[in-house]
Amino acid sequence: MKAHKIGNTVTSFLGDMSEAEKQDIQDCLLYAEIQADKGRGSGPWAWLSNYQHALLKLGFDMESYIVDQPLLISNAHQVRDYKVQVAGVQNSQGLANLLGELFDSLYLERDALGYLTHPPAEALVSNRQCAPCEKTREGVISVFVCGLQLSCRPHEKNPELTFVRLNSKGGSFKFDATVYAALKDEVQTIVRDFASTMIQEFDV
Numbered sequence: 001m002k003a004h005k006i007g008n009t010v011t012s013f014l015g016d017m018s019e020a021e022k023q024d025i026q027d028c029l030l031y032a033e034i035q036a037d038k039g040r041g042s043g044p045w046a047w048l049s050n051y052q053h054a055l056l057k058l059g060f061d062m063e064s065y066i067v068d069q070p071l072l073i074s075n076a077h078q079v080r081d082y083k084v085q086v087a088g089v090q091n092s093q094g095l096a097n098l099l100g101e102l103f104d105s106l107y108l109e110r111d112a113l114g115y116l117t118h119p120p121a122e123a124l125v126s127n128r129q130c131a132p133c134e135k136t137r138e139g140v141i142s143v144f145v146c147g148l149q150l151s152c153r154p155h156e157k158n159p160e161l162t163f164v165r166l167n168s169k170g171g172s173f174k175f176d177a178t179v180y181a182a183l184k185d186e187v188q189t190i191v192r193d194f195a196s197t198m199i200q201e202f203d204v
Helices: 019-038 046-057 093-104 108-117 177-181 184-191
Strands: 002-006 009-011 060-066 071-073 086-088 124-130 133-135 141-154 162-175 199-203
Touching (some): 002 019, 009 019, 019 046, 019 177, 046 124, 046 162
Antiparallel strands (some): 002 009, 002 199, 060 162
16 A cells, blocks of 8 residues: 655555545645654654644645553553554544554554663653554545654653553544635645655655
């Protein structure tokens, strides 16, 4: 399966999407990436908040959100079984399966094992993101934005012990092509100079 890495975000497409529709979604995700990198704010999820705000501006409507449910990891295999919990409109099983395939491409299990076997001296936080996209039989285009955060914090009294956590935030967004049409020229102008350096295709 072909996938694309757009900045920090991994995406792929499901369903009968035209090349023009795929290009529109790819441009929107790249635009959101650029705006998030420029954005301000504090806290571990500020970047994701800026990313989602950019999507809302482009005609994406949020239909569901990921329930905050951090996982304390004692065995790296727990990462393999990690499932996001969603509140709101449920996506198709196909999109959920695609999310799982993209999730595996982020090497979270490998990095969690590294934290557990070789605890770092200082606290570390790494952020990744998946955004699988689907066009349903009804013609609705949805993008599921899943921001993932793997953190590691050494035990204060025993540096050989470490707390490793995995958490996720985000949700499902329905794309409104009519709203986006009025902003398309502006978006294309902004992303044009970034596409060659921020987009990579790879096999999952």
